[in-house]
Amino acid sequence: MGGVSITNIPSLRYPNEGYRRVLAKLTEYYKEYPGVYAIVLTGSMVRNKAVTGSCIDLFVFLRRREFNALPSTVKLRERAYSRLGGEVCYYEGRVEGGIEFDGVRVDVGFADGKFRVCTENSFDITRDEFETTIGNLLVHAVVLLEKGKTYQQLRTRHVPFYDETLRKMRLEGTAKELEYKIWKTRWLAKRGEFFAALDALLEAHRIFLQHLFIKERKYPIDYVKWLEEQCLQILKMPALYQELAASVSGSEFTVKSFNERSEALRKLFAKYGCTVGF
Numbered sequence: 694m695g696g697v698s699i700t701n702i703p704s705l706r707y708p709n710e711g712y713r714r715v716l717a718k719l720t721e722y723y724k725e726y727p728g729v730y731a732i733v734l735t736g737s738m739v740r741n742k743a744v745t746g747s748c749i750d751l752f753v754f755l756r757r758r759e760f761n762a763l764p765s766t767v768k769l770r771e772r773a774y775s776r777l778g779g780e781v782c783y784y785e786g787r788v789e790g791g792i793e794f795d796g797v798r799v800d801v802g803f804a805d806g807k808f809r810v811c812t813e814n815s816f817d818i819t820r821d822e823f824e825t826t827i828g829n830l831l832v833h834a835v836v837l838l839e840k841g842k843t844y845q846q847l848r849t850r851h852v853p854f855y856d857e858t859l860r861k862m863r864l865e866g867t868a869k870e871l872e873y874k875i876w877k878t879r880w881l882a883k884r885g886e887f888f889a890a891l892d893a894l895l896e897a898h899r900i901f902l903q904h905l906f907i908k909e910r911k912y913p914i915d916y917v918k919w920l921e922e923q924c925l926q927i928l929k930m931p932a933l934y935q936e937l938a939a940s941v942s943g944s945e946f947t948v949k950s951f952n953e954r955s956e957a958l959r960k961l962f963a964k965y966g967c968t969v970g971f
Contacts, residue, residue: 704739705738705741705835707743708743708745708746708747711794711797712738712743716734716751718777719777720838723753727759728755728758728759728760729759730839731840731843732754732837733754733834733835734750734751734837735750735752735833736749736750736800737750738750739833740833748791749798749800752802752830753804754803754806755803760805774792780793808826808827812863813862813866815865815866815869815870816870818862818867819903823863824906824907825914825916828914860907867900871901871904874894874897874900875894879951879952881951882951891951894951894958895941898940898941899917902937905965909928913927920937921934924937933965937961940958
C-alpha cells in the first residue's frame with residue numbers, strides 16, 4: 694500500500710492547523726473504506742491559494758462495485774460523519790455536499806475512474822466536464838493515498854492527453870457550439886434581449902477556452918475561475934488573460950457593443966490557431 698503523510702508534503706500550505714488536522718482525520722478514515730484505491734486532494738489547497746474559509750476538496754477513488762454501493766441517504770451520511778466530529782451541511786433540507794469540522798468545510802467527492810464523455814452532440818460536448826474532471830483529479834492534484842496500480846493506470850490512460858480520434862471529435866463539437874453561441878449573442882442583442890445576449894457571450898467565452906485547452910492538449914482546472922493563473926502556468930500564454938477580459942468588457946447594452954465584443958472573441962479564436970466556419 695502506498696501513500697504519503699500529509700504532515701510531510703512540502704508543497705502543501707495550510708490556512709491554519711485546523712485544516713491539517715481535518716485532512717489527516719478524513720484521510721485516515723477513508724483509507725480503510727472498502728474498495729478505496731486512491732485519495733487525492735484538489736482545488737485551491739493544491740495550488741497554495743487556500744485561505745481561512747476555503748474548502749478542502751477531497752476525492753476518493755473506489756472500485757466500481759463499492760462505488761455503486763455508496764450510502765445514498767442523508768441519514769447514513771450524517772451518522773458516518775458525526776462519528777468523526779463533523780456535521781453534514783444542508784440547504785433547504787437537502788444535502789448541500791459539504792461537511793463542517795470546527796469551522797473547516799470539506800467537500801468530499803467519489804469517483805470510480807469512469808469519466809463521462811460525449812462525442813457527437815456539440816451541446817453535450819461543451820457540458821460534460823470531461824477535461825476539467827481529468828484535470829482536477831488526475832493532473833492538478835496531490836495524491837494522499839494510493840493502493841496498488843489502478844490510479845497510475847488511470848493516469849497513463851489519460852495523461853498527457855487522450856487519443857487523437859476523440860480529440861478531433863471534441864474539437865469539432867466545441868467549434869460548432871462556439872459558432873452558434875456567437876451567432877446567438879448577436880441575434881439576442883438585435884432583439885433587445887441584452888441580458889440574454891450577455892449570457893450567450895459569456896458561454897461563448899467558456900467554450901472558446903474549452904476548445905483552446907483541447908487544441909493545446911492541456912487539461913484545465915476550470916473555465917471561469919483561476920483563468921489568469923491557467924493562462925500563464927498551464928497554457929503558457931501570458932497575453933491571453935487580458936485579451937479574454939477585453940473581449941467581454943464594456944457596459945453598453947447596445948447591438949453595436951455586442952457585435953464588437955463577439956467579433957473580438959471570434960478574432961481571438963482565429964489568432965490562437967483555432968478554426969471555425971463563421
